[in-house]
Amino acid sequence: MDARGSPPEAAVADATSESLDRPLAAEQVDASKARRSLRNGFITLILAGALVVGLLLAVPGLNGVAKTVSHMQGGWIAVAIGLEVLSCASYVLAFLQVFERAPFRVGARIALSEEAFGAAVSLGGVGSLAVGGWLMVERGAPAGRIAERSAVLFLYTSAINVITLILAGLGLFLGLPGPSNPLLSILPAAVGVVVGALFLLLPRYVDRLVSRIRPGRLHTFLTETATSVRDTKRLVFHPDWRIVGAFGYLWFDIAVLFACFAAAGKGVPLAPVVLAYQISYLSNFIPVPGGIGILDGSMIGMLVIYGVGGTVATAATLVYHAISLWVPAVWGTIAFFLLQRTKRQPIMLRNPPEELHPRSH
Numbered sequence: 001m002d003a004r005g006s007p008p009e010a011a012v013a014d015a016t017s018e019s020l021d022r023p024l025a026a027e028q029v030d031a032s033k034a035r036r037s038l039r040n041g042f043i044t045l046i047l048a049g050a051l052v053v054g055l056l057l058a059v060p061g062l063n064g065v066a067k068t069v070s071h072m073q074g075g076w077i078a079v080a081i082g083l084e085v086l087s088c089a090s091y092v093l094a095f096l097q098v099f100e101r102a103p104f105r106v107g108a109r110i111a112l113s114e115e116a117f118g119a120a121v122s123l124g125g126v127g128s129l130a131v132g133g134w135l136m137v138e139r140g141a142p143a144g145r146i147a148e149r150s151a152v153l154f155l156y157t158s159a160i161n162v163i164t165l166i167l168a169g170l171g172l173f174l175g176l177p178g179p180s181n182p183l184l185s186i187l188p189a190a191v192g193v194v195v196g197a198l199f200l201l202l203p204r205y206v207d208r209l210v211s212r213i214r215p216g217r218l219h220t221f222l223t224e225t226a227t228s229v230r231d232t233k234r235l236v237f238h239p240d241w242r243i244v245g246a247f248g249y250l251w252f253d254i255a256v257l258f259a260c261f262a263a264a265g266k267g268v269p270l271a272p273v274v275l276a277y278q279i280s281y282l283s284n285f286i287p288v289p290g291g292i293g294i295l296d297g298s299m300i301g302m303l304v305i306y307g308v309g310g311t312v313a314t315a316a317t318l319v320y321h322a323i324s325l326w327v328p329a330v331w332g333t334i335a336f337f338l339l340q341r342t343k344r345q346p347i348m349l350r351n352p353p354e355e356l357h358p359r360s361h
Contacts, residue, residue, distance in 0.1 A: 034117075034131065035340075038333055041120030041289050045325060048292040052318060068264050068315035076263030077319070080256045084327040087252035088115055091157075093245025097235070098153040101349040102136070106342075109335040110135045116332025119290055119325045135339060139347050148224055148231075155232040159199070160246045161278060166192040168274040178272035179307050188275055203229050256323055260316040272306035290325045 056066035095111035096102060102110070114132040133146045169189025172178045179185070206226040213219045235243070254277055261268045280299035284291045296317055303313035 034134075034336070037121045038116065038336065041117075042329065042333075044289045044292070045120060045329065048290070049322065062314075064311040065314045065318070068311055069319060071265075072260075072263035072315070072319065073265070074263075076259050077323075080259035080263065080320070080323050081327060083252045083256045083259055084323050085331070087249055087256070087324075088112060088328050088331055090245045090248030090252055091115060093242055094157065094249055095153060095245075097240075097242040097245060098156060099136075099149050101351050103347050103350060106139070106339070106347050109339045112328070112332040112335035113339060114332070115328035116330075116336055119329040119332070121289060138343060148228055151224075151228040152231045152235070155199075155228060156235050156246055157249060159196075159232060159236050160250050162192045162196050162199075164250060164274065165189065165278050166196070168271045168278070172271035172275065176271040177269035184272070184275070184306060188279065199229065200233070202226065203233075253324060257316065257320045260320045260323075261312065263319070264312050264315055266309075266312045266316070268308055273303065273308070276302035276306045276308075290329075291321075292325075296321055 056062050056069065091114075092108045092111045095114075096104065096107045099107055110132050113135060117131045133143070133150055136146050137143050166189050169185050169187070169192065172185035173182060173189065203226040206222050206229075210219060210222050210226070213222070235246075254274055257273065257277055258268065261273075276299065280295060280302045283294045283298040286294050288294050299317045299321075300310070300314050303317065304310050
């Protein structure tokens with residue numbers, strides 16, 4: 001549900017508005033369906049992995065990629081796995097910052113469950129948010145509040161993406177190693193600036209529009225959207241130490257890709273790889289489990305456009321994608337089943353303390 005394949009802002013806002021009118025409860029996502037989805041997602045990941053290995057071994061044109069992968073340094077692969085673990089842990093920290101009253105253990109398990117569904121199931125960002133919302137509402141949390149905070153979490157992680165896109169684009173334009181074509185540097189940065197400006201100005205224009213609209217669904221939708229944006233601005237521009245979670249969630253995952261290049265014995269420039277990474281993740285809007293094939297192809301293509309050799313780009317991308325799928329999928333699935341074992345137990349909210357009891361079905 002992250003910026004690494006999140007839905008457009010309008011989709012999240014629309015999901016938030018709808019949830020104010022009907023709860024995110026068992027009729028939307030039930031436990032048995034969720035378990036089947038995870039199981040099918042894992043089967044898809046296994047079959048896709050087997051297919052990739054088969055292609056690398058059988059297609060003559062991919063011999064170079066297979067050789068590069070087979071000769072990767074195990075130490076750097078271990079570093080890449082550790083970095084992905086840190087990325088997942090950073091998401092937990094960002095989640096607990098936004099859902100400031102969630103108990104630490106329950107909140108961490110819900111955040112990791114969202115990671116698992118985002119990695120293994122073709123739900124997209126809104127679907128992962130819905131799973132997390134269902135898990136919290138199931139435990140007695142108010143649906144409207146959960147939907148609003150879920151939108152803030154999406155916008156928060158997306159804001160970090162925009163900031164990183166601007167910094168990488170400007171850095172490349174101002175002289176960091178990489179292609180000199182301004183379309184590959186200043187254009188992505190300019191897109192990021194425009195998106196950021198629209199984000200900052202949105203509450204002001206929404207307030208003007210709301211004053212002219214009668215109460216109703218549209219009025220509620222716009223009001224809640226403006227509230228979510230304001231809360232996100234507070235997190236970004238008046239941060240505390242926990243903002244490292246939002247940055248770490250993205251930056252540690254980018255570092256996994258760099259570690260995969262290092263494992264292949266290839267040094268790559270910073271800004272071009274960051275830009276290729278971020279642009280390629282737009283392909284995750286296509287609802288394919290784990291983005292298998294879609295993300296790989298777009299990332300390899302963008303890396304080649306930014307000057308990385310095709311063979312090493314393919315090898316590093318395939319290993320990166322395997323790590324970025326399997327680590328959150330396995331860790332998050334464990335967290336999900338632990339949540340299912342304790343779903344009948346009351347939970348104690350933080351700040352201020354308050355006991356919540358699970359909803360009866």
